[in-house]
Amino acid sequence: MKIKTVSQCTLNETLKAWNKGFEGYFVQIEMNEEVFLNRLVGEGLSPELSIVAFDQNNPVGIVLNGFRQIDGKKTSWNGGTGISPDFRGKGVSRVLMEETIAIYERENVEVATLEAIKENKVAISLYEKYGYTVTNQLLFLSGEYExxxxxxxxIHVETIRPEQLPHLSFYQEDVPWQCSWQSNKHGEAKVFYNENNEAIGYMLYKTVWNQEGAIDSIVLYQLELLGNGNVEHIPHFIASITKHKVKLATVNFLASNPATSYLMENGLEVKTEQVQMKKKMDS
Known part of the structure; x- marks a missing residue:
């Protein structure tokens, strides 16, 4: 078994490792070249620190890694571990995990993070063997919202750029990787204030437009209520985007988020459940 970095592989080798690695997976995540490259850039994944396992000249496994400062700590994200079906159960995942942990140590990572499909007990058990623990239950919701x-x-609404969110004193940086402002620089953000000019919540989202120039759907990455906010404010938050019936989806919303319960009570259904896992790296 030989390990190469993604930067040492051809694009075809990397794509083969990814698409074969997630063949028959719980959700369909096959990617073409354009989608893969956009994901590398958009989610801050590192070709130099992501790895591919080879059996002779055949790419049989992959781990994509990203690195950021979150709450002042160097944090890594495992953006996908995939093993080709013919090589599952043959120790490839162990080789990849050990090399990945070694990369984290060399990069002085303080907190390692990842998400796993809730039903994927084999993967969760593997990560637990390497010191990860489940920290949050995450939900992908979708449905029609009116x-x-x-x-x-x-309520006063202020529309800002996603890059401005971390400069707000109340912004919570520690969110699932794909929900962060860094992963959604092409999205939109709003902050909401009450009559006393106190912040009551904020949203990070993306609008998808149809050919007629109307909003087709909304993808929510963050919808957070602050101390002065309450669930009754949530419909006003969403109405600031559109007052029409719309397709709505969430990405990795915490099951414990009051907004999650509100959306489930108002037309959205659970499509995928994940667990967020973290590992505190030894100093």
């Missing part, structure tokens, strides 16, 4: 505003509320 405006639920019943009475006017004095």
């Amino acid at each position: 405006e639920k505003v019943e009475k006017p509320v004095d």
